[in-house]
Amino acid sequence: MNTVSLIGRIVKDIDLRSVGDSRMVTNNVLAVRKSFKKDGSTDADFIPFVAWGKKAEILEKHCGKGDLIALNGKMQSRSYQTNENETKYVIEMLVDDIEFIQKKVKT
Known part of the structure; x- marks a missing residue:
């Protein structure tokens, strides 16, 4: 079973791109807070995610850094070749569902 649910903060502004036959896509990173450390500080894991189609458009319209x-979604792996003919491997979350929790607090 490949099911993932994450709650976190968007790391950078949403960059919506058109690929192929006008399919929309966005790639970003979600900072997911870890448990508190003994000294009281916090840490985070940074999980790459990708959203396609309507989900990408919704993220671009309603979300920001x-x-x-x-x-909610699933993990996927893929590889690609760099210009230097080096194979790079990527593990990322493929988004199925989005829930909006809180806009960034402006200071």
């Missing part, structure tokens, strides 16, 4: 969201 620092917003707290919940994502």
Whole structure:
């Protein structure tokens, strides 16, 4: 079974791109807070995610850097060749569902 649910903050502004036959896609990173450390500080895991089609458009329209969201989906792996003919491997979350939790608090 490949099911993932994450709650975290969007790391960078949403960059919507058109690929192929006008399919929309966005790639970003979700900062998911870890448990508190003994000294009281916090840490985070940074999980790459990709959203396609309507989900990508919704993220671009309603979300920005620092917003707290919940994502449901699955993990996927892929590889690609660099210009130097080096194979790079990527593991990322493929988004199925989005829930908006909190806009970034402006200071």
